[in-house]
Amino acid sequence: MQKIIKVQAEDNVAVALTSLTEGELVTLNEEKITIVEAVKAKHKIALEQIPIGGKIIMYGVLVGKAISAIPKGGLLSTENVKHTSAQTTGKTADYSWTAPDVSGYQDRTFLGYHRPDGQVGTENIWLFFPLVFCENKNIERLKEVFEKELYIDEVSEQRQLLRGLISGNAEAAQPQAKRKSIFDNIKVKFITHQGGCGGIRQDSELLAKLLAGYVNNPNVAGATVLSLGCQNLQIQIFKDALNAINTDFKKPVLIYEQQQMGTVEQMLNTTIKDSFLSIKKANEIERKPAPLSKLKLGLECGGSDGFSGISANPTLGYVSDILAALGGSPILSEFPELCGVEQELVNRCVNEEDAKKFLTLMQAYEQSVVDAGSGFDMNPSPGNIKDGLITDAMKSAGAAKKGGTSPITAVLDYAEYVTKPGLNLLCTPGNDVESTTGMVGSGANMVVFTTGLGTPTGNPIAPVIKVSSNTELAEKMSDIIDVDTGAVIRGEKTIPEMASILLDYIIDVASGKLVSKADQLNQDDFIPWKRGVSL
Incomplete structure (x- = not known):
């Protein structure tokens, strides 16, 4: 096995592919190099003597400067190298590219979920999320309800282990079972976050764009969204962000505002009823062939x-x-x-x-x-x-x-x-x-x-x-x-x-x-x- 590798011709350092010992003789392109000190695999050695202030070149670019002299065959470390990078002000050359041979993949397809806007998903997911952190608890309650009822999930290895320890029979642990859903073509997922209010308005607007991107992502069939009502990230801001991404958006999005609906129980009951019907409909979408060009x-x-x-x-x-x-x-x-x-x-x-x-x-x-x-x-x-x-x-x-x-x-x-x-x-x-x-x-x-x-x-x-x-x-x-x-x-x-x-x-x-x-x-x-x- 080769012991060191130089990534690009202009580099003045090499990577140790295996750990090297002090005094060991290694060969690179027929040149013999004596290792000055022990070098662990993955670390770099100097291929020439590098003086104080000398440039460290790797991957063909400037990656640092020597802050103390490094002998040929010496180890590069934080003790003798500091971060330095080249400055860039604009284009310096035209770029030409030779694409790899893709003849073996031109007719390949994957089985994906086709969306009305032409995007194709690799998953089919109904997504629950809040517009503001105040609704995280309600999202977590919905997650508990849906995951317990939609998924058949045998007791995990860790729960079996704890049960065994409690009972005094730690050997009772069983292998973790695979999770099974009552639906064949849809998954239900939940996300929470710490944003939507309390920060600058720009952060809420940026979060709205991010969440809109998740709903527009081809892996998502539709979404259930919870809002408190008084937060910075207003429902209309989220809708505007979604419209800015996709003016022809056609997926179902269910939005509920707690301050308009009354008690938590009223809101959650309504949310569960409506969401289940939509999830059941989204389960009807099936995978169909799509070209690899639909992969992002x-x-x-x-x-x-x-x-x-x-x-x-x-x-x-x-x-x-x-x-x-x-x-x-x-x-x-x-x-x-x-x-x-x-x-x-x-x-x-x-x-x-x-x-x-x-x-x-x-x-x-x-x-x-x-x-x-x-x-x-x-x-x-x-x-x-x-x-x-x-x-x-x-x-x-x-x-x-x-x-x-x-x-x-x-x-x-x-x-x-x-x-x-x-x-x-x-x-x-x-x-x-x-x-x-x-x-x-x-x-x-x-x-x-x-x-x-x-x-x-x-x-x-x-x-x-x-x-x-x-x-x-x-x-x-x-x-x-x-x-x-x-x-x-x-x-x-x-x-x-x-x-x-x-x-x-x-x-x-x-x-x-x-x-x-x-x-x-x-x-x-x-x-x-x-x-x-x-x-």
């Missing part, structure tokens, strides 16, 4: 490690390119994790207006972080750093590989809805759940989530497929990982070969033939991005 695929990463940028992310990037070539809509978000690769992304923008919009959004976002007393350089988490991602630019350069190499057809601010085929850039935080929440609110009917350390994140309405960067993670956390790209690290699979495996898996999940691990765990995470302050 969220590209996410979290719990990243030093292998993410050379296995899982490039694999997803190749899938993104295939989908873009087929007329689908991959979505790349997490703007703090695009720091350092702005120039490449700007040059890939088809329209000059989008290039300018991207830079404006990036600069405004970064300034807001600075104003809060921090910076993008604080983005890598302790887990990222421990596993080799020591600067934000280094992390970003690897994270951006999820977006492949296709031209960028649209740049969207948070909660703007995806309408164009091709790669879309969406402004979201780097926070895993906030980012995933935002992409689904912008229309993603599936999300592929790469990880090197492991995370259980899911979404209430869109399947989230987990892709591991390394086999050790896939074996250790097999209950959350769907696809393992560790074969790329071992040299057993090429990126295109691994991408083919991943895309086939995506199609099966989109068709309902497979259930993602996050859905099996009922991992329904929903956190809106709150940009403003509380009042």
Whole structure:
């Protein structure tokens, strides 16, 4: 097995594919390099002597500068490298793209739920949510009622374990049973949040756009919405947001306002009666074939490690390119994790207006972080750093590989809805759940989530497929990982070969033939991005 890898020709660092010992001799392109000190797998070594102030180049871009001299074969760490990224002011070159061969996928279809506006869902969901946090308790009561009556759910392994401990027979635990619904074609999901009032009006308006995006998402058949009545996020604001996204919206949306209806019991009884009839009707919708161009695929990463940028992310990037070539809509978000690769992304923008919009959004976002007393350089988490991602630019350069190499057809601010085929850039935080929440609110009917350390994140309405960067993670956390790209690290699979495996898996999940691990765990995470302050 190869012990180190240089990602791009112009790089002056390499990634350790396995742990290396002090004094060990490794070979790269027939050049022998002596390892100066012990290096853990996933971390970086210098391929040349780098003086103080010298540039660190990885993925072909500037990812840091040396704050102390680093010898050839030396380990890069937070002790000798600081975050630095290149500055971008606008387009510097025209962009040309050679699309991958998609002949094997042009006639492929998935079985989806066709909506009146032409969108196609990978799920058929009736969604309950509040316009304001004051209604969270009522949403939770509805969830308890509907889940207990609509689903046949045998006692879980954990409840069996506790029962055994209480009775003194801990061995009585039984394997967890699969949840079964009394309906064949519809799922009922619930989301709560902490917004809708108490903050600046702009936050409520942004939340309205996000919630409208969830209702308009092709995975949703209809929705039940609870309002208190006096909150900032008024019913009309939500309706206006929905109309702005889709002027020809035809899905059923049931809205109830507590201050107009009287007691909680009166409102909940009416809500249950009306919603059940609508859910029963939505259950009549069945899956039918649809072209892969109807997929809007969220590209996410979290719990990243030093292998993410050379296995899982490039694999997803190749899938993104295939989908873009087929007329689908991959979505790349997490703007703090695009720091350092702005120039490449700007040059890939088809329209000059989008290039300018991207830079404006990036600069405004970064300034807001600075104003809060921090910076993008604080983005890598302790887990990222421990596993080799020591600067934000280094992390970003690897994270951006999820977006492949296709031209960028649209740049969207948070909660703007995806309408164009091709790669879309969406402004979201780097926070895993906030980012995933935002992409689904912008229309993603599936999300592929790469990880090197492991995370259980899911979404209430869109399947989230987990892709591991390394086999050790896939074996250790097999209950959350769907696809393992560790074969790329071992040299057993090429990126295109691994991408083919991943895309086939995506199609099966989109068709309902497979259930993602996050859905099996009922991992329904929903956190809106709150940009403003509380009042």
